Amino acid sequence: MRKRIEEEGFAYCGKIVVEDGSTRLAYEKVASFSELLLNWYQEKGRKLPWREDSSFYHVYLSEIMLQQTRVEAVKRYYERFLKVLPTLKDLASSKEDTVMKLWQGLGYYSRARNLQKGARYILENNLSCNTYPELINVPGIGDYTAKAILSIVYKQPYIAVDGNLIRIYARLHCSPYDAKSKEIKERCNKSFLSLLGKDSSSFNQALMDLGELVCLPNASPKCEECPLKQFCQSHREKIQEKYPRSKKKSPKKEIHKTVFLLSYQGKYLIRKRPNRGLLASLYEFYNVDEHFNLSEAKNYLEENDFSVCAIHKDKKGKHVFTHLLWKMSGFRVELKDYPRNCGFLLATKEELERLYSIPSAFKTYLDEILN
Ligand code: SF4
Structure with missing residues (x-):
C-alpha cells in the first residue's frame, strides 16, 4: 500500500x-512515477526518425524492423525503405524481391515477408487498424506490436511489454519470475498499466528509452541517472544485477557447411531458397551441410555434374542465428559447365549487389566477390 x-x-x-x-x-x-519518467523522457528521450511523424505506416514499419534488432541498425534501413516504398499502398503493390532486397542485411527475413502480407491484408480488408482485434489478425503483428501501435499512434491505454520493460519491472520490484515467463509479462503489464497517465504514447516510449539508455541489461544499469531510482527496490538493496531472473540458455546447434562460390563465364551461380523455413525465398550460394577439404569439395561437385575448371580455398565464415551456429568453409570454383536442372541463376557482380537479396549469413562470401 x-x-x-x-x-x-x-x-x-x-x-x-x-x-x-x-x-x-x-x-x-x-512528483509521481509517471511525472518523473515523462520529465526524463522529454529531456533525454531519443530522437528517432519514426518519432518525427508517428503515422500508422511509420510506426508499423519501425516496430517490425525493431523486432530482435538494435535501433542503430534499423535507422538506416528504415529511411532507405521509406524512400523506395513511402506508403502502405506502395509496399502492398511492390514485388517481393524488392522488399527482400531492401531488407537485405537486417536479418529475420520472415518479418519482411509478413510485413508485405500484412500491408496487403490491411488494404484488401479495408482495416482502420485502430483496434486490438483488427491488428492482432494482421499477418506478422503480434501482441507486442499491436499494443505498441495502439499506444504510440492512437494514444490508447496499452502497454507494449518487451524485454526492456520486463527488465525495468523486475528490478523495480525484485520480481522472482523468469524473464521469459508468462507471469512476469502479466505482472509487468498490470503494474505499468496502473501507472499510465493520459499520454500513453510518451509513457511507453519513455520506458523503451529507459531500458535502452539507463536500465541496461546484464550488470550495468546506470542507476544514478535513473528517474525511477527512488521507487526501485533492487537499487535500494544494491542487487540490480540479479534481475531479471533467467534460466541458462541451451547452447546453439552447430552446423558445418561448405559454401561454393561457383562462377561460369564471368557470372556467379546463385539459387533461390525454398519459400518456407530458414532464410526462406532469399538467394544463396550453393552450399551443403558437410565440411569438405579441397579434394573432397572437388569430388563432390563432379559427382553432382559440375565440370570443374579450377578450385581454390576461400575464407572461413561464421553466422549466428537464434538457435543455430553455421561454421562455413568456402571454395571459389570456376566451372566449365554446370547442371541446368538445379534451379541456378547466373548473376553478374552488379546484379548481386543491386537485384538479389543475399542474407548476411553469406556476407563474408558476397563481400569477397563485390570487393
Ligand atoms: S534504479 Fe537502476 S535498476 Fe532500478 S530501474 Fe533505475 S536503472 Fe534500473
Whole structure:
C-alpha cells in the first residue's frame, strides 16, 4: 500500500494524531512515477526518425524492423525503405524481391515477408487498424506490436511489454519470475498499466528509452541517472544485477557447411531458397551441410555434374542465428559447365549487389566477390 502511494507521487513524512486521538501516516505531494519518467523522457528521450511523424505506416514499419534488432541498425534501413516504398499502398503493390532486397542485411527475413502480407491484408480488408482485434489478425503483428501501435499512434491505454520493460519491472520490484515467463509479462503489464497517465504514447516510449539508455541489461544499469531510482527496490538493496531472473540458455546447434562460390563465364551461380523455413525465398550460394577439404569439395561437385575448371580455398565464415551456429568453409570454383536442372541463376557482380537479396549469413562470401 505504502509503495503504491509513493508511486502515485506522495512521500511519507511521519505520523500525525487526528481528532479522535488515533494516528495516521502523513504524506506530502511530490512528483509521481509517471511525472518523473515523462520529465526524463522529454529531456533525454531519443530522437528517432519514426518519432518525427508517428503515422500508422511509420510506426508499423519501425516496430517490425525493431523486432530482435538494435535501433542503430534499423535507422538506416528504415529511411532507405521509406524512400523506395513511402506508403502502405506502395509496399502492398511492390514485388517481393524488392522488399527482400531492401531488407537485405537486417536479418529475420520472415518479418519482411509478413510485413508485405500484412500491408496487403490491411488494404484488401479495408482495416482502420485502430483496434486490438483488427491488428492482432494482421499477418506478422503480434501482441507486442499491436499494443505498441495502439499506444504510440492512437494514444490508447496499452502497454507494449518487451524485454526492456520486463527488465525495468523486475528490478523495480525484485520480481522472482523468469524473464521469459508468462507471469512476469502479466505482472509487468498490470503494474505499468496502473501507472499510465493520459499520454500513453510518451509513457511507453519513455520506458523503451529507459531500458535502452539507463536500465541496461546484464550488470550495468546506470542507476544514478535513473528517474525511477527512488521507487526501485533492487537499487535500494544494491542487487540490480540479479534481475531479471533467467534460466541458462541451451547452447546453439552447430552446423558445418561448405559454401561454393561457383562462377561460369564471368557470372556467379546463385539459387533461390525454398519459400518456407530458414532464410526462406532469399538467394544463396550453393552450399551443403558437410565440411569438405579441397579434394573432397572437388569430388563432390563432379559427382553432382559440375565440370570443374579450377578450385581454390576461400575464407572461413561464421553466422549466428537464434538457435543455430553455421561454421562455413568456402571454395571459389570456376566451372566449365554446370547442371541446368538445379534451379541456378547466373548473376553478374552488379546484379548481386543491386537485384538479389543475399542474407548476411553469406556476407563474408558476397563481400569477397563485390570487393
Ligand atoms: S534504479 Fe537502476 S535498476 Fe532500478 S530501474 Fe533505475 S536503472 Fe534500473
